Amino acid sequence: MSKDGLTAMTKLELVIRGSDARAARELMTASGASGYTAVSNVSGLGHHGYHEGRLLFNDEAALDLLIAVVPEERAEALIAGIRDFLSDKPGVMFVSDTYVSRPEYFA
Numbered sequence: 001m002s003k004d005g006l007t008a009m010t011k012l013e014l015v016i017r018g019s020d021a022r023a024a025r026e027l028m029t030a031s032g033a034s035g036y037t038a039v040s041n042v043s044g045l046g047h048h049g050y051h052e053g054r055l056l057f058n059d060e061a062a063l064d065l066l067i068a069v070v071p072e073e074r075a076e077a078l079i080a081g082i083r084d085f086l087s088d089k090p091g092v093m094f095v096s097d098t099y100v101s102r103p104e105y106f107a
Contacts, residue, residue, distance in 0.1 A: 006099035009106060010075035014066040014082060015042060016091035021064040024085060028066065031081040032074035034106055039065040069098060069106050 012033075016024055018040065028036050042063040070078055075095070082093050100106060 003099050006101055007103035008072060009069050009098050009100050009103070010072050010078075011096050011098040012068045012070070012075070012078060012082065013094040013096075014068075014091060015063055016066070016086075016089065018062045018064050020085075020089055020091065021066065024064075024066055024082070027081050027085055028068050028078065031078040033068040033070050033078060036066050036068040039067075069100060071103075071106060 012028075014024060014028075021038065021040075025036060025038065040062065042065045068078065079093075079095060086093060
């Protein structure tokens, strides 16, 4: 894949309990993310067993996926904040290099 004309950034994906999502979203923006994408009612199988999305009338018991893309110079603070946040909560964080076509959206 050609990366000509694209800008290197860091992508953080966070899978957490719905009950923790609001605090995680606030932490992301406070730690330097200009925005995020939130996907509610995520299903999956992991360390804490199977989680089923779309729980009727109970968004807090389901899982949420939060995705943020930040310039590389903001990544360290965001990663440190999320690691501390997850120290006493179930959840998982994925960090990867990514490339964007509109870097001004993430400034």
